[in-house]
Structures are given as structure tokens and as C-alpha cells.
Amino acid sequence: MLTGSLVLTTSDNGFDMRTIHVANLTKQFGDTIAVRDVNFSINKGEVVGFVGPNGAGKTTTIAMLLGFMKPHKGSVKLLDKYVITPETAHLAHKHIGYVAGDITLFDGMTGQQYLQFMGHRFGVDATVRKRLDDKLSPQLDKRLKHLSRGNKQKISLIAALQHDPDLIIMDEPTSGLDPLMQETFLSIIREEAHRGATVFMSSHILSEVARACSRIIFMKNGRIMTDKPLKEIESNAGKLIRLSGADDQIKALLASLPGDAKIISQSKTHLELRYDDVHAALRWLNTKSFDDISIEDRQLDYLFIDLYKDEETTPA
Amino acid sequence: MMRTLLTKTLYDKRWFISGWSLALFILGILIMAFYPSIKDTNAFEQLAGSLPDQLKGFVGDPSSFASITNYVAVQLYQLQAPIFVMIMALVLAQSLTVTQEEKGTMRTLLTTPLSRSQVVIQQWFAGVIVSIIAVIFTALGALAGLASVGESVPIDFMFHLNALLLLLAVTAFSIPFAIGHATGKRAPTMIIGVLIVAGSYLLSTFSQSVEWLKSWDILSLLHYYDVEALSKNELNVGGIWTLLLLTIAMILVAILFFRKRDVE
Numbered sequence: 001m002l003t004g005s006l007v008l009t010t011s012d013n014g015f016d017m018r019t020i021h022v023a024n025l026t027k028q029f030g031d032t033i034a035v036r037d038v039n040f041s042i043n044k045g046e047v048v049g050f051v052g053p054n055g056a057g058k059t060t061t062i063a064m065l066l067g068f069m070k071p072h073k074g075s076v077k078l079l080d081k082y083v084i085t086p087e088t089a090h091l092a093h094k095h096i097g098y099v100a101g102d103i104t105l106f107d108g109m110t111g112q113q114y115l116q117f118m119g120h121r122f123g124v125d126a127t128v129r130k131r132l133d134d135k136l137s138p139q140l141d142k143r144l145k146h147l148s149r150g151n152k153q154k155i156s157l158i159a160a161l162q163h164d165p166d167l168i169i170m171d172e173p174t175s176g177l178d179p180l181m182q183e184t185f186l187s188i189i190r191e192e193a194h195r196g197a198t199v200f201m202s203s204h205i206l207s208e209v210a211r212a213c214s215r216i217i218f219m220k221n222g223r224i225m226t227d228k229p230l231k232e233i234e235s236n237a238g239k240l241i242r243l244s245g246a247d248d249q250i251k252a253l254l255a256s257l258p259g260d261a262k263i264i265s266q267s268k269t270h271l272e273l274r275y276d277d278v279h280a281a282l283r284w285l286n287t288k289s290f291d292d293i294s295i296e297d298r299q300l301d302y303l304f305i306d307l308y309k310d311e312e313t314t315p316a
Numbered sequence: 317m318m319r320t321l322l323t324k325t326l327y328d329k330r331w332f333i334s335g336w337s338l339a340l341f342i343l344g345i346l347i348m349a350f351y352p353s354i355k356d357t358n359a360f361e362q363l364a365g366s367l368p369d370q371l372k373g374f375v376g377d378p379s380s381f382a383s384i385t386n387y388v389a390v391q392l393y394q395l396q397a398p399i400f401v402m403i404m405a406l407v408l409a410q411s412l413t414v415t416q417e418e419k420g421t422m423r424t425l426l427t428t429p430l431s432r433s434q435v436v437i438q439q440w441f442a443g444v445i446v447s448i449i450a451v452i453f454t455a456l457g458a459l460a461g462l463a464s465v466g467e468s469v470p471i472d473f474m475f476h477l478n479a480l481l482l483l484l485a486v487t488a489f490s491i492p493f494a495i496g497h498a499t500g501k502r503a504p505t506m507i508i509g510v511l512i513v514a515g516s517y518l519l520s521t522f523s524q525s526v527e528w529l530k531s532w533d534i535l536s537l538l539h540y541y542d543v544e545a546l547s548k549n550e551l552n553v554g555g556i557w558t559l560l561l562l563t564i565a566m567i568l569v570a571i572l573f574f575r576k577r578d579v580e
Contacts, residue, residue: 106328
């Protein structure tokens, strides 16, 4: 079981405002459909992970959420109020904090100048800025082009959060950061969620998403494959059963394998299976002979891999 | 200093402004310093006389040496300074538009509550201020050069020359600026920008002596930058209006297209 997950849902905080509402969103580049008919809503206070392999359409979706790009079809509404287009997106930006792993800062400025400039744009509260400065201790006196990636990311995070945004959108925010910095980032995200901010975070670091988010949206080939609470995903992950025995025992197990068991790996003396219903698995194994057995929860990472590999999965 | 996009842009461009201002200041001094050594000789007339008619436009009218006011107008404000400020304007326009987009800083800017129209307007004003500074330094260079050779020209004449140069610089900035914002692509911005600078220069130069090019001269930006009229104490009002209207049209193009398009 994952510990430290933040679980805030609509019912937990009593809010039902849709902070993000995406309807039939479609974006095409030439003949390539990058995002196709995507629909989802995120309520106030939710912390949602947006997960998918490279090229899934996550960044393009976020670009449309922020008004960098206009959809060919569909619409984006933020904070229950702002219909996002390139022309109108700035009206919502006062309430949004955006952090991206590959965001380009204004390299000719020092960190201090950058935060001042961004702060003035948002009418920033200096106390929030100080709290973040104290927590992250970024180097503010050097020009941004001379700073390490980690320091740039700290400054980028402070710039995004210094105005206490209602909605925080993050695109691969911790890519390239060391584990210590990743943990600091995640702890700040949790704090922001406790404050009441809605967090929408794209990542391909699956363990990171699981540590921070209460709901996961999977995307692949421009489509939403599944959109479920983390708890439900974990409970449906099934069990990993490892069996060992003599060659003939393993052969006998393979010969009588139930249809809903999936072979993960096998050798002459070992067999690794995925079985969704542990009770059914125990009934089957009760009639079989083997030397040793271990049963454990399947890791979330394997679930994601299954999902990405499974070409026949029906989109949600 | 970092309160607005306008001041931020000027701060970002401080070295660019310094470099170009210095270059234009030196240009003014050098061209004026050249005057005493040539005004009493006919070497320049001989040089112009030895060139085929088609190339005479490159060296200017030899009669310009007859008076210092004509010399300032033709050699600095008609031949040299326009090319410098048009190149400067092209480089500046590119760096504020497509370069920012390629680097990703345009998206960073657009994450703030600043509307796209505001981005265009504040950047355009920054370009105008850079142009004003560049023109002021051209004038200062010319005045310093004139003082160093013991010459002077009427101050109102200098004002008119510099006002016209400023208008040319702003128009030459506004065209690639608009294309850069409208498309976000380097290729069209660069191609059209270079066509404007080099094309205007070559067209206006050759059309002076190549008959069939004369009708094409209206396509040159320099056609509307009429220093010759100023030298005759006249004002080409049509040319000034054309540059002004072209500039306004370009600002509108930049705003209308940039407001709606995808920013990569």
C-alpha cells in the first residue's frame, strides 16, 4: 500500500466547483491527431495525475488548458468561469500557477529579478513568496542562465505559487531533478492541496504521481484510456503470485492454468502470475503441488506498463 | 525596473541598445570627419564620373559636397544611416518575436495575466524606444562630428532629418515584428525582413538610373523616406503618411494574428 498519498476528493472538502472542465477536446497537427475527443472534469481541491507515455498528448492538452493553443474541436473551461481560448486565457491566468520541467526562464535576469517581474504580473503577496523562499532556498542573486537545473526549477516553482493560485498545472515538473528535490516538490504540492488549491500534474514518473495524487487520468495516443481514483486502481491491480517447484510441478501448473491468470514470467522451476481474484487463485492452488509460494500486491508501475502495452484496451 | 514587459524588454536589450547606439554614434562622427578632406577636391566627382550610371546611386550625388547641409542629408541620412537602422530594426524585431518563441520564453510570458495584445503593444513600444535611442545617437554622432570639423547645420533641419529617420526605423521594425508575431516562424520573418532592407536599398539605388526600375521603386521603403525633399526645404507628406499607415497596419496585423494563433 502506498503511504503518504494525499486523498482529497469532492466529498472530502465539500466543494463541487469544476476547476477544470474539458469537453470533446481535439487537436490535430497536419495528419496527426495529437488529442482526440478528450473529456474530463476536475473538482476543486482534487489532486489529479495526468499520466501517459511520450507522445500521448499530455503536453498538447496542457497547452490547450493554458490557451497556448486553440483546439480544433471542443472546449476548455477553468474555475467554472473562464472559457479558455488564446484570446481569453490571460483572464484565468491570474488564478493559475504553471510549472513545467522544460520551462524556459528569462535567462538574462537574476532569480530575484525574475520573481519580481512575475510577482508584479500577479500582484503577489510577499508573505507567500517568503515562505517559499525559506522552504526552497533558491539562489536568487545569480543570472538564471548560470544556475543549475534544480535551482531554476525552484525559482520556477516559487514564481508559479507565489500568488496562491487556485489551480496549479504542472507538466513533468520534476523531470531531471534529484530524489531529494523531487520529494521537496511533492511536499509543496501536498501543502498547496491542503490549502485548497486544485492540482493537475502530468508526469511519466508513476511512483511520483501515486505519492501526490488522489486520482489518475491515463492518456495514450491522444485518448483518455482510464480515469479513476488511485484507490480504485490499486484495489483492481490484482495479485502477483510467485511459485517455485520442480520442473514437472511447474509443467502441471501451466497445464491447468485458469483462463483469467496471466503469465508474467516462467522458467523450469519458477512461475510468476498475475491473478485478479486472490480467492479464486487460492482455490486453484489448493489442488496443486509446488515447493514455495509468495503472493503480493502488484506494483502500480506494472499496471501502467500493462495499460500502455495493451493495444486492445477500450478507451474510457 | 522589472515592473512591466516594456521595461523588462528594454532591460533585456540593454547591450543591444548600447552596441547599436555606439555604432551609429561612430558612424555620424566618421562621416562628418570625412567632409573637410574631400569638399575642396574633385576626387569624389571624378569617382562618380567614372562609374556607370547604374552604380552612381551607391556613392550619392557629388553635388552634395557643395554644402554641409546637403552632405549631412545625402551621405549620412540618405545613404548610410537608413541601412544601419533598418538592419537594427530587423534584428530587434526577430529577437522579440520568433527568437522568443523558439526559446520558449514567449510561453513563459503567456502564463502571466498579460493579454496577447498587451504583449504585442508593450514589445512594439520597446522597439520604438530602441529606435528613438538609436536615432538620438546618430544625431549626437553627427553633431559631434560636425563640431570636430568646425561645421554646423540648422538645428530644425537636423530635427526633421532625424524625425524622418525615426519614422523609417519604426516602420522597418514594425513589418518583421508583425510577420514574426503573426506567424511565429523564422523563415518568413527573415525572408521578408531581408527583402525589405536589401530590396529597398538596391531598388532605390538602381532605380535612380535604370529606367524600367523606376516604376518598381514604390515597393521600396526608402521611396517614402524622402531626404531629398527635406534638403529642398520641402516635405513629402505622402511618403510620411505611407510610412505611418504601413506602421499602423502592421501593428494591427501583429495583434489580430497573434491573439488567435498557437504559440509553440
